[in-house]
Amino acid sequence: MIWELRHEFKLSLLLEIAELPRSTYYYYIKHMKDEDKYSEIRKQITDIFHENKGRYGYRRITMEMHNRGYVINHKTVLRLMNEEKIKCMVRIKKYRSYKGEVGKVAPNLLERDFSTSAPNEKWVTDVTEFSLFGRKLYLSPILDLYSSYLVSYTISEHPALSLVLNMARQALSVLSRGAEPILHSDQGWQYQHKQYQKLLKDHGIKQSMSRKGNCLDNAVIENFFGLVKSELLYMK
Template sequence: MALTLRGKYPLKYLLRALSLAKSVFYYQAKVSQLRDGYECEKRLVQSIYREHKGRYGYRRIHLELRNRGIMLNHKTVQKLMMQLGLKSTVRPKKYRSYRDQAGEAAPNVLERGFEASKPDEKWVTDVTEFKVKGQKVYLSPVIDLFTREVVAYQLGQHADLRLVTGMLEEAISKLNLKSKPIIHSDQGWQYRHRAYQKQLNDNGLTQSMSRKGNCLDNAVAENFFALLKTEMYHNQHFEDADDLMEQIKKYIEYYNTKRIKVKLKGLTPIEYRNQALKAA
């Protein structure tokens, strides 16, 4: 009623007659304006939102309105968008919840001791990236330093925590109860994450990390990636990410079971492992 009569009578007399506080009057006026007004502005907000295919949030729409001569407070624009059910398609903040839980780096226990006396004594791991037709593929393997065998691996299109913890879970499942290898990596956030480090501690594995920015401390993993990419990735054609991942799986199977190594006396990694286990 006060809003209706305001044009006829001074505000102070209306407030006194209605026993209404000035702050309450202005609050109701603002709510009423948001509820019943801004019809033209709402249509313009919707038009800008659709023109940019949902990519604009209230801040950019506020600026675009200002560029068109519509002076609205940015909070008002935000409320109008909420009323209209409009929300921008924001870029995801990748892995922040994971990265926030990254702890301290482990010492370099391996110290470039790339030779091992038996299987499952020393492991190395890392993550590498592939690209195919605008898509990305990530590979996370565990390599045994005695046989150079890929003990376990995970493939995915996201370099997230599960890529590493899934790989470690598979590798640990293949260990006998007496084997407690050192597992060496770089200082990537995944390897400093509490969940990954808990997996290691719960299974009695010793964590080792390269010095910061020193790829030579993890040279065996780097050499494996270089070999893989030379022999099955570079100058090859792949239909899409799924095709590439399938070819990586086939190559790792070939590498472990058919590709002989001079360093292993002409045996494949699996043959060399089996020979060592028989002799033990």
């Protein structure tokens, strides 16, 4: 009540000083008592954020809002999140494995075309680093772009060649007969090694590489690493 009286006094004073039109004055008086039309939306956004332990950003929260039957734009969700001071956790910088010549080993066969019509057409791989209690671990997976299925993975305390070779051998052991997928990576030194190249060639795997310093060429695996670290590691 006191809050309302103060605001009516301020508006009345503004009307006199600025010669505000009387219709504008009464418009503000009428709507001053209106409730926040986003109050329920704000609650849902906050609930979704905390239910997922801060892992969801505005895009995923927007998708979940749509799943719950709310019609809302992602820009509105972002604005409301900023007003509520909630923000998805910032991702950790990835391990960089590049050593060697630029673009001398394999062409970029993928060319950012991540669409597939069946399994085992296009695979992507990379190596990422985790820091755990003063120790470093390295994860090397292969993802199938058809369904983001984890074809194989290896974990090691060192980013050695064996980390990548063992990952590739695991994937080849479950590969359907006659399938010859493209296996895309960055220009990391492991992928430029002749032993790795020979392993792929002997099994009919077409090697593909990103352009130097262009993470968007392998965006799917980059996004996978970001989600793994944000949702399964750094929130704990």
